[in-house]
Amino acid sequence: MATYETEAVVLRAIRYGEADSVLALLTLERGRLSAIAKGARRATSRLGGRLQPGVRAHLGLHEGRGDMATVRSASVVEPHAGLWAAGHRLRAAGCVLESALRALPEREPNAGAYHLVARALDLLAAAPPAPGPPRLHPLVLGAQAKLIVVAGLLPRLGACASCEAGPPLTAFSPAAGGALCPRCAGLGEPVAPAALAAMAGLVARPLAEADAACPGPATPDVERLVGLVLREHLGVVLRSAAPL
Numbered sequence: 130m131a132t133y134e135t136e137a138v139v140l141r142a143i144r145y146g147e148a149d150s151v152l153a154l155l156t157l158e159r160g161r162l163s164a165i166a167k168g169a170r171r172a173t174s175r176l177g178g179r180l181q182p183g184v185r186a187h188l189g190l191h192e193g194r195g196d197m198a199t200v201r202s203a204s205v206v207e208p209h210a211g212l213w214a215a216g217h218r219l220r221a222a223g224c225v226l227e228s229a230l231r232a233l234p235e236r237e238p239n240a241g242a243y244h245l246v247a248r249a250l251d252l253l254a255a256a257p258p259a260p261g262p263p264r265l266h267p268l269v270l271g272a273q274a275k276l277i278v279v280a281g282l283l284p285r286l287g288a289c290a291s292c293e294a295g296p297p298l299t300a301f302s303p304a305a306g307g308a309l310c311p312r313c314a315g316l317g318e319p320v321a322p323a324a325l326a327a328m329a330g331l332v333a334r335p336l337a338e339a340d341a342a343c344p345g346p347a348t349p350d351v352e353r354l355v356g357l358v359l360r361e362h363l364g365v366v367l368r369s370a371a372p373l
């Protein structure tokens with residue numbers, strides 16, 4: 130049993146009972162974990178209704194005997210109010226939060242992943258509308274591509290994962306380790322070289338440059354590559370990847 134303080138991003142909040150919320154948190158100190166915020170939905174709660182998805186807060190957490198921590202105190206560090214000002218931002222942020230929820234293992238501290246998710250929310254909270262569905266927003270794909278890397282699922286993108294040959298790379302296989310040259314293409318499935326280049330650009334460049342790294346026509350293919358990596362390593366299918 131221990132009480133500690135940590136910064137956290139709320140990934141998901143589910144109503145529980147009359148006034149409680151069960152939160153999925155990405156904490157800086159202890160990675161992803163679940164916590165109950167008792168009475169959080171009462172108007173008079175000190176925790177208030179503030180702990181909603183996308184909010185970054187400083188939390189006091191208590192670990193008891195169960196799997197779930199208890200939120201003892203909360204002060205919002207960054208509410209990301211801009212997310213609620215536009216539906217497209219909120220939906221795009223939802224895609225990023227869901228990826229973190231599914232791709233990051235429970236209770237494995239990962240400061241890189243934490244700062245990445247926080248940065249993605251900062252940018253999305255001020256993002257102008259982009260063409261296409263929110264799940265194909267370059268910031269969403271950039272955050273997901275980088276998340277794969279910080280989660281240790283790094284696909285090889287700049288050279289053939291099987292024989293080390295350089296570009297052109299024309300296929301992709303997460304099981305083989307990433308991109309494949311035409312000679313090794315039979316190991317994977319065909320993919321446009323532009324999509325591999327876009328994904329490599331998203332990984333290599335700052336998140337704020339996601340728009341430039343990933344031209345619009347490449348976005349569906351990049352989403353597919355991210356999905357292939359997650360499915361191979363985690364058996365995860367992102368709900369947000371389903372057609373809207």
Ligand SMILES: [Zn+2]
Pocket residue numbers: 289290291292293294309310311312313314
């Ligand atoms: Zn090869």
